[in-house]
Amino acid sequence: MRLFGVVCLLMLFPLLLLGNTISVHVKGLVCPSCAIGITKHLSKTKKVKKVTLDVQTSYTHIILLKNKQLSDFEIITAIENAGYEIGKKGIKRDSK
Numbered sequence: 001m002r003l004f005g006v007v008c009l010l011m012l013f014p015l016l017l018l019g020n021t022i023s024v025h026v027k028g029l030v031c032p033s034c035a036i037g038i039t040k041h042l043s044k045t046k047k048v049k050k051v052t053l054d055v056q057t058s059y060t061h062i063i064l065l066k067n068k069q070l071s072d073f074e075i076i077t078a079i080e081n082a083g084y085e086i087g088k089k090g091i092k093r094d095s096k
Contacts, residue, residue, distance in 0.1 A: 020063065020064040020066075020068075020094075021061060021062065021063055021064075021093075021094045022061070022062040022064070022070060022075065022091060022092070022093050022094070023059050023060070023061050023062075023091070023092045023093075023094070024059065024060045024061075024062065024075055024079065024086065024087075024090075024091050024092075025058055025059055025086065025087030025088065025089035025090055025091075026038065026053075026058055026059070026060050026079060026084050026085070026086065026087055027058070027084060027085040027086065027087040027088075028058075028084050028085065029053060029055055029058040029059075029060065029084065029087075030055055030058075031055060032053070032055060034053060034055070034082075034084070035051070035053045037082035037083060037084075038051065038053065038060055038078070038079065038082045038084065039051045039053075040082070041078035041079070041081045041082045042060075042062060042075075042078045042079075044078070045070060045074055045078065046065075047064055047065055047068035047069070047070050047074075048062055048063070048064060048065065048068075048070070049063045049064060049065045049066075050062075050063040051063075058087055060079075062075070072091055075091055
């Protein structure tokens, strides 16, 4: 289990280096197919460069396009339109 955590951390590390990363705790994020709807709705904002999902931690990691901002309202709307809710840990921003 510890090895799995290390592997996940190594996979997500490049996201932290890119800056303008938003991490969103998503209630009900339990399988890889969840990515389809969430990615689709976040991409509709035309502000997202990449979306990755970690079903082990229930987090969606959003990398923004250069010089773009995504409001909490836009994130919540996209997540809800995909059929999910923001989890208890909410939205965390890592702007560099």
